[in-house]
Amino acid sequence: MSRAPLRNPLPTRGPTSANCNPARFVWVASNEARFRLAACAMGANAAKILAAPVTVIVARDMDFADNMPRLAPHAPHMHEMFKNPAFGVPTAVRNTTLQGVYLIIAARALGLDCGPMSGxxxxxxxAEFLAGGNLEPDFICSTGFGNGEGMHERQTRLTFDEANRVV
Ligand SMILES: Cc1cc2nc3c(=O)[nH]c(=O)nc-3n(C[C@H](O)[C@H](O)[C@H](O)COP(=O)(O)O)c2cc1C
Structure with a gap:
């Protein structure tokens, strides 16, 4: 049996629920904006933001459902479904985080260092960066080419047996 050609070999178009694409990305790159973001950070995170050339704010657009007719013409009922907060809020949260993860994986695949932060x-x-829309921050992620200072080796992960159960 022949296999269909790979449609998306690089992680540039990771999936979201019904293709809802709720994440919005603010690339904090200017000196002025980096200082403003550092002032929002907890503890040692401020220095990490200032050391990086760019820190991305991964935010969720709580009005993401408005785009569903364009993004999911194959599933017209999704617009109304995601307008309902009972479905829309967890969908925005889950899929924004996923999109942030796709960003980290893609950046690391390109050789960039990434420092995600929720602190x-x-x-x-x-108030500083997301005014004017119905946007909520999920996490921020500093990125660039680290010089090794203050960076630790990648830590061990849980083993397969610790984190998995095959039933
Ligand atoms: C959602 C999330 C939040 C994090 N928050 C912080 C943080 O506030 N400050 C920090 O120094 N590191 C933070 N980290 C970094 C993790 O500690 C780090 O990614 C983890 O130890 C794995 O190491 P690695 O990034 O080298 O693979 C966060 C990571 C994730 C995914």
């Missing part, structure tokens, strides 16, 4: 004040980040 920041979400209300401050929202």
């Amino acid at each position: 920041f004040d979400p209300a401050k980040v929202k």
Whole structure:
């Protein structure tokens, strides 16, 4: 049996629920903005933001359902379903994080270092960078080519047996 050609060999188009694409990305790159973001960070995270050329704010658009007719013409019922907060909120949360993960995996595949962080004040980040929309920060991720200073070796992960159960 022949296999269909790979449609997406690089992790550039990771999936989201019904292709809802709820993540919005703010690339904090200017000196002014990097200092403003560092002021929203907890503890040692401020220095990490200042050391990186770019820190991405991965945010969720809580009005993501408005795009469903364009993004999922194959599933017209999804628009109304995701307008309902009972489905829409967990969908925005889960899929924004997933899209942030795709970003990290893609960046690391290109050889970039990534420092994801959840140690920041979400209300401050929202006020400073996400005003004007219905956006909520999920996590931030510094990226660039690390010089090794203050960087640790990749730590051990749980073994297959610890983290998996085949039933
Ligand atoms: C969602 C998330 C939040 C994190 N928050 C922080 C943080 O606030 N500060 C920090 O120094 N590292 C943070 N980290 C980095 C993790 O500690 C680090 O990714 C983990 O130890 C694995 O190491 P690795 O990135 O070298 O693979 C976070 C990572 C993730 C995925």
